[in-house]
Amino acid sequence: MNHSPLLHRTLSALGLAALVLPGAHAGEVSVAVAANFTAPMQKIAAQFEQDTGHKAVLSFGATGKFYAQIKNGAPFGILLAADDTTPEKIAREGLGIGATRFTYAIGQLVLWSKQPGYVDAEGKVLQKTDWQHIAIANPKLAPYGLAAMQTLDKLGLTAQVQPRVVTGENIGQTYQFAASGNAQLGFVALSQVMEDGRLREGSAWVVPGNLHEPIRQDAIVLKPGQGSEAAAALMQYLRGDKARAVIKSYGYSF
Amino acid sequence: MIPSFLSLEDWAAITLTLELAGITTVLLLALCTPLAWWLAHTRSRWRGPVGAVVALPLVLPPTVIGFYLLVTMGPNGPIGHLTESLGLGRLPFTFPGLVIGSIVYSLPFAVQPLQRAFESAGRRPLEVAATLGAGPLDRFFTVALPLARPGFVTAAVLSFAHTVGEFGVVLMLGGNIPGVTRVVSVQIYDHVEAMEYAQAHWLAGGMVVFSFIVLMLLQWLQPKERR
Secondary structure: OOOHHHHHHHHHHHHHHHHHOOOOOOOEEEEEEEHHHHHHHHHHHHHHHHHHOOEEEEEEEOHHHHHHHHHOOOOOOEEEOOOOHHHHHHHHOOOEEEEEEEEEEEEOEEEEEOOOOOOOOOOHHHHOOOOOOEEEEOOOOOHHHHHHHHHHHHHOOHHHHHHHEEEEOOHHHHHHHHHOOOOOEEEEEHHHHEEOOEEOOOEEEEOOHHHOOOEEEEEEEEHHHOOOHHHHHHHHHHHOHHHHHHHHHOOOEO | OOOOOOOHHHHHHHHHHHHHHHHHHHHHHHHHHHHHHHHHHOOOOOHHHHHHHHHHHHHOOHHHHHHHHHHHHOOOOHHHHHHHHOOOOOOOOOHHHHHHHHHHHHHHHHHHHHHHHHHHHOOHHHHHHHHOOOOHHHHHHHHHHHHOHHHHHHHHHHHHHHHHOOOHHHHHHHOOOOOOOOOHHHHHHHHHHOOOHHHHHHHHHHHHHHHHHHHHHHHHHOOHHHO
16 A cells, blocks of 8 residues: 555546647547558558547458457447448448448459469469469358459359369468468458559459459448547548558559 | 258368368377477477477467468468479369468467476386386387377367367368368358348358357367366
8 A cells, every 4th residue: 555655646647648649639540450551551550640649459360250259349440341342231230330331442353463464464374274372251241252262254264263262261361371372372462452543563454344243341430439539530640642542552443 | 962052162171171170180290299299308408499389379369370371381481382392283273272371370279288298297107117117109009108098089079179160271272172171161251242141141150059069079078187
């Protein structure tokens, strides 16, 4: 008990500091971010912090896993999903605020190989038989995986390609299979292989939008973020020019 | 009779898991008997480092093991180069690849019980057998092995159970191919992610019961006089 005067003093000093220090009103918001949006969101969060003084704490992972966690009381303020159905479901179930829902990015699917010059501009490489494995995200769990399967269906290649498919749990693992060269081909997000408007390495075919349903990625404010100034500010920031420039540089559209 | 609450895919995952664990256990026992024997009896200065390497999978996260296996078995890795030059192709995303991953992952669970069994039997019975005229092979098979029987039981049960419970390594190395690399733990993970909680419960609950029975069995099979 003899600690308590010191503790008291420390606490009141901290409380005082919070009142006087500049930026003391800045809040914090924790954000669940779809794996494919990892790189752009890290940049956006840094700029957001600089510009507004609010802090965005980021967690990255699969949208399906986030849903399970949110349903079980995870304290995320915002979800940046990889699809539009999960935020819709969250709104319907009262786990988030439906009115805050908007499409922050439209994802772009690419067929990618680590090997330069291997993937041609029309994706004809899919018909070849000289590759052993193609990495695709689990279509049951990941929107990019679903889009990849739709593309194969549309091209009439599903039966031919299926035996050579290896499945990543999310788009991050799918990229890893292709980037380590264990799968010669992979359907990944353009954002994973592109930086500053350019392909970082390897070769790619940007899959035309008419071959699959659009990959609409929606954001939503969740129950724990309701009324949070930082959460509202981040939702606003994501629509701003500065964030959009970053989002675009990774190959997303709006 | 196949209960309807598990799908055909669930059953395929269960069969595959048992196959993987069975093959891994047999190979581990064959591989680890000489290794454990050497560790138990050597006075070499390599004993420490080798023992530490054997114990590494105990402390390393499975993701580390899985990641390095994926890289070394890949087209740019040394094991990948070796298997390709031998005309075996590449190991990731294949059943043999998973067997190798499981052997690495469960190695300490086989080596350590065997080593302890050999150590606790000591050299004395072997020396006695030698003075009675038994040759080295004879001594090993008729004296050392029977004395180490409880060690073999423990090693086999633990290797099997630990391989059944493997997740991280398989996830990194397997590519989740039905009937080839999709084991029970991965199937459970998929069910949970896809919000199929009922199916997840049946498999996950089954794993709990299985593990409990294995551990009970282990206590049962231990020599009675120790109790």
